[in-house]
Amino acid sequence: MQKNPLGILLGAAVMLMPFAASAAVSLPKTVEVDRGEVEPVCNENNPEWRLAQTVDGVNIQESLRCSPDNPSAIAAQVKGTNNISMETLMDTYYAADGIIKKNDMDGDGDPDLIIIKLEVAELNGHSPDFNGLVPTFDIAPGVQPGMWVFAPKSRGMATNSFVGTDANPLLRAPSPVIRVEQGDTIWIQLENTHYFPHTIHLHGVDHPWVDSSGEGNDGVPQTSDKFVLPGQSKTYEIRPRVAGSFVYHCHVQTHVHLAMGLVGMFVVEENRPNNWVQTFNVGAGQVRHPSKAILEDYDSEYDLHYHAMDKELHSIIQESNDPRLIAKKMNREYDMTDSTEDYHTLNGRSFPYTLRESIIVAEPDKNIKLRMFNSSGETLAMHTHGHKGTITHYDGVEHNPVAQITRDVYDLAPAQRNDLKINTTDDGFHSYGEGAWIFHDHREKGITTNGMNPGGNVSALVYKKYLNEVGLPKTIGESIMPLFTKKFQDRKLPVWQNIDDWNSLGEIDADGYVAPPASKMAAADVTPGSADIQVPEDNSFRNLIFGLFLGLCAYLLVVNRTKLSAMISSVKGGS
Amino acid sequence: MIKHLSIAAFALALSAPVLAEKEFEDHTQMMNHGDGHLMDMTGGMVMGQNTDVLPGGCDSLAATKEITVHAGHKYAEKFPGRMFAFDVQEYQFEPCTKLTVNFINDDSVRHQWMMHGLPKYLYPKGMFHLEVTGPGKVTGTLIFPPGDKTYLVHCDIAQHMEKGMKGQLKIGKGNGDLPSIPGVTAYVIQDDYSDKTDSESISDTVVEEIAEITDKVVGNDSFFSGLTIIGLAIGLIIAPLLARKFKDMSAGEIVTYLFDLVKQAIDMAMKLISWLIGLVKKN
Numbered sequence: 099m100q101k102n103p104l105g106i107l108l109g110a111a112v113m114l115m116p117f118a119a120s121a122a123v124s125l126p127k128t129v130e131v132d133r134g135e136v137e138p139v140c141n142e143n144n145p146e147w148r149l150a151q152t153v154d155g156v157n158i159q160e161s162l163r164c165s166p167d168n169p170s171a172i173a174a175q176v177k178g179t180n181n182i183s184m185e186t187l188m189d190t191y192y193a194a195d196g197i198i199k200k201n202d203m204d205g206d207g208d209p210d211l212i213i214i215k216l217e218v219a220e221l222n223g224h225s226p227d228f229n230g231l232v233p234t235f236d237i238a239p240g241v242q243p244g245m246w247v248f249a250p251k252s253r254g255m256a257t258n259s260f261v262g263t264d265a266n267p268l269l270r271a272p273s274p275v276i277r278v279e280q281g282d283t284i285w286i287q288l289e290n291t292h293y294f295p296h297t298i299h300l301h302g303v304d305h306p307w308v309d310s311s312g313e314g315n316d317g318v319p320q321t322s323d324k325f326v327l328p329g330q331s332k333t334y335e336i337r338p339r340v341a342g343s344f345v346y347h348c349h350v351q352t353h354v355h356l357a358m359g360l361v362g363m364f365v366v367e368e369n370r371p372n373n374w375v376q377t378f379n380v381g382a383g384q385v386r387h388p389s390k391a392i393l394e395d396y397d398s399e400y401d402l403h404y405h406a407m408d409k410e411l412h413s414i415i416q417e418s419n420d421p422r423l424i425a426k427k428m429n430r431e432y433d434m435t436d437s438t439e440d441y442h443t444l445n446g447r448s449f450p451y452t453l454r455e456s457i458i459v460a461e462p463d464k465n466i467k468l469r470m471f472n473s474s475g476e477t478l479a480m481h482t483h484g485h486k487g488t489i490t491h492y493d494g495v496e497h498n499p500v501a502q503i504t505r506d507v508y509d510l511a512p513a514q515r516n517d518l519k520i521n522t523t524d525d526g527f528h529s530y531g532e533g534a535w536i537f538h539d540h541r542e543k544g545i546t547t548n549g550m551n552p553g554g555n556v557s558a559l560v561y562k563k564y565l566n567e568v569g570l571p572k573t574i575g576e577s578i579m580p581l582f583t584k585k586f587q588d589r590k591l592p593v594w595q596n597i598d599d600w601n602s603l604g605e606i607d608a609d610g611y612v613a614p615p616a617s618k619m620a621a622a623d624v625t626p627g628s629a630d631i632q633v634p635e636d637n638s639f640r641n642l643i644f645g646l647f648l649g650l651c652a653y654l655l656v657v658n659r660t661k662l663s664a665m666i667s668s669v670k671g672g673s
Numbered sequence: 674m675i676k677h678l679s680i681a682a683f684a685l686a687l688s689a690p691v692l693a694e695k696e697f698e699d700h701t702q703m704m705n706h707g708d709g710h711l712m713d714m715t716g717g718m719v720m721g722q723n724t725d726v727l728p729g730g731c732d733s734l735a736a737t738k739e740i741t742v743h744a745g746h747k748y749a750e751k752f753p754g755r756m757f758a759f760d761v762q763e764y765q766f767e768p769c770t771k772l773t774v775n776f777i778n779d780d781s782v783r784h785q786w787m788m789h790g791l792p793k794y795l796y797p798k799g800m801f802h803l804e805v806t807g808p809g810k811v812t813g814t815l816i817f818p819p820g821d822k823t824y825l826v827h828c829d830i831a832q833h834m835e836k837g838m839k840g841q842l843k844i845g846k847g848n849g850d851l852p853s854i855p856g857v858t859a860y861v862i863q864d865d866y867s868d869k870t871d872s873e874s875i876s877d878t879v880v881e882e883i884a885e886i887t888d889k890v891v892g893n894d895s896f897f898s899g900l901t902i903i904g905l906a907i908g909l910i911i912a913p914l915l916a917r918k919f920k921d922m923s924a925g926e927i928v929t930y931l932f933d934l935v936k937q938a939i940d941m942a943m944k945l946i947s948w949l950i951g952l953v954k955k956n
Contacts, residue, residue, distance in 0.1 A: 180714060184706070193783070194714045195806070217782065219831040226835060226853045226860035233831055251783070253718060253804065256831040260789070260798060269831065289782040289806070293756035293836045328756050329746035329780030329807075331695075418864045419835060420754040638900045645901035649908015650915075657916065 207372030240584030271446030273362030295325035342494020406474030484535035716806030755837030778807030
């Protein structure tokens with residue numbers, strides 16, 4: 099028999115441990131999260147398309163971005179699908195009757211009757227056959243909101259190939275920029291290939307309220323127009339007398355149809371002789387065949403279409419197949435007044451994909467024309483790093499040249515357009531010199547994708563000197579590679595993983611970790627005003643009695659140590 | 674003068690009858706681009722045409738057949754919840770049959786009758802494809818290979834197959850049925866028609882937030898506080914006194930003693946209350 103009062107006391111102390119401050123105070127360890135598949139920053143999309151070239155007599159400007167437009171498609175957009183070689187046409191996805199240009203009625207060397215066909219395509223839609231989306235269009239790695247777009251009339255399959263589900267290049271966000279010449283006769287034929295009714299309203303574009311046959315021409319079902327039903331077509335007829343940056347959009351259930359993506363830029367270029375304008379700028383961005391009037395004052399031209407999406411709205415078409423069910427959910431259950439915008443895009447994509455398609459390439463001492471358009475639900479505050487731009491036009495109307503404003507934040511209300519002149523003269527005012535300067539929304543949510551930063555509508559104005567061989571900015575900051583993963587977009591990757599040798603801001607591995615009791619009694623955080631939610635419980639009496647009980651127990655243990663150790667020994671001996 | 678002429682030309686162009694209902698067009702003058710690809714400039718197209726080459730394994734043509742297929746919104750009427758359809762959903766032919774398809778589109782947009790999975794040495798990309806912008810008709814011919822197989826026929830325009838424009842063509846006995854064919858087979862992924870509301874409602878979020886704030890306000894709920902220490906000290910001090918009091922008593926006796934104490938306390942309280950009642954009565 100062994101007397102060990104100290105052991106008993108220590109044992110008792112151990113038993114009381116959970117109630118006392120602990121000596122085990124280390125925090126959970128850091129782990130490195132596997133990034134999963136990392137996409138190449140530039141997907142090397144036909145680098146030969148980047149060169150300045152002439153296709154079927156159409157001069158096409160150099161486009162140094164990573165993912166350039168197809169020169170054959172540009173030739174079709176400039177000359178019409180009826181005036182190019184069969185070889186060029188077959189190198190595109192255009193339907194043979196997609197863009198018809200004819201009738202040089204004034205004999206100035208360019209066609210004056212332009213027939214433009216538009217279909218309606220659903221991107222990232224539902225399939226009743228498999229658990230996936232069709233046809234897919236990623237706005238960022240793995241980010242696929244359901245969208246509707248107006249699309250140039252194409253031929254063949256909706257997808258790019260037989261094996262994948264990615265949409266063919268004509269089926270993409272945003273709805274294509276339409277470019278016409280002032281004074282031309284334009285027939286816009288809407289072929290409604292979608293399962294809901296739609297119309298086209300030409301916002302800001304000079305158009306008669308009724309067409310030559312007396313039918314509605316304004317696209318508004320409540321006043322002038324019948325719905326263009328699924329499978330039906332309708333021609334809108336215009337001869338715009340005034341040039342400028344305008345808009346076209348669906349006017350059926352406009353609140354949701356516009357937000358779903360049925361909205362695009364409509365540019366009327368000033369009339370000039372022999373002026374073949376690029377009828378579509380698919381995916382917006384650089385205009386590789388600018389009009390005569392633009393080239394008089396500018397070296398290059400870019401269309402910048404900003405949009406935003408509420409993921410709740412954009413998932414409706416992915417959850418059901420029955421059009422009646424989709425209509426019910428979208429028109430009656432979805433309440434736009436409760437909505438929040440989660441995805442912020444520039445030309446249909448979010449950062450970092452914007453770097454592939456929507457960078458502005460600059461050289462010193464040049465003038466660049468930017469046409470900015472906001473189709474989101476909130477006012478944007480676009481900011482250019484390194485440059486102060488001059489707003490030359492508001493909503494397509496030239497501002498008095500003497501009163502034009504030069505600034506570095508350009509506010510754009512919903513549906514508004516600003517035409518901007520970027521002068522790259524390094525004078526400390528218009529430009530601060532060469533670099534890879536970003537431009538972005540300065541509402542901070544605009545630079546997130548579903549709340550993850552960096553994302554959203556960020557892109558960059560990059561001087562050639564700072565452009566690498568695949569058309570990406572030569573950045574000297576942190577690597578953007580982790581952004582090209584689904585893990586990052588899915589919020590699974592710590593934003594600052596491996597910023598230093600020992601990954602001090604890495605992921606916490608708290609698996610199996612039990613926090614020790616706090617070592618300090620923090621006073622209840624009672625802030626005025628919130629106290630009325632629930633009065634803090636008074637534990638004083640309970641704790642006093644508990645202490646008393648512990649004290650008595652301790653005394654009994656000490657007094658009866660002999661008996662207890664005898665008892666423990668007998669138990670031990672008996673075993 | 675030129676100006677006046679051009680205005681006249683504009684007026685003429687605007688009054689042209691192109692805006693009237695488009696007339697039905699039979700696309701019979703398509704240009705042959707080789708490899709079975711025929712196309713015209715008004716939206717008619719055939720790909721994978723084969724009128725004369727026998728597929729391997731066929732000694733001769735088993736039959737020569739001709740069908741007419743209609744496509745359009747109106748054919749979805751008999752299938753609620755669909756938006757586009759062919760007039761017929763199922764076809765069956767013998768192996769090595771030469772089939773001519775007259776594809777009539779009754780809508781005013783593009784539709785397709787596209788078939789995949791044919792032998793690639795005869796049909797580029799293994800595909801036979803008819804496409805026409807309606808209202809109009811396009812005609813194409815192919816020869817089926819031997820063997821029992823079920824071919825998918827569909828319109829590949831975004832969401833047209835998903836919303837009903839889908840059928841199956843069995844050669845011989847076929848090799849099973851395809852899903853989601855209107856009136857024939859069910860969806861793989863069914864729609865949810867229940868009238869449930871979203872579980873993550875705003876009121877739920879508010880409740881969660883209140884719970885969070887409450888936790889903060891109530892703060893430390895542990896048994897251990899400054900008062901516990903005071904209790905512990907008192908316990909240690911009075912323990913020897915109690916020990917002396919209860920010395921030589923058995924556990925039962927201690928309990929009895931404690932009960933006695935409580936009884937005395939209650940008696941005192943009762944006495945106090947009755948005294949108070951007496952006071953009230955007197956007044």
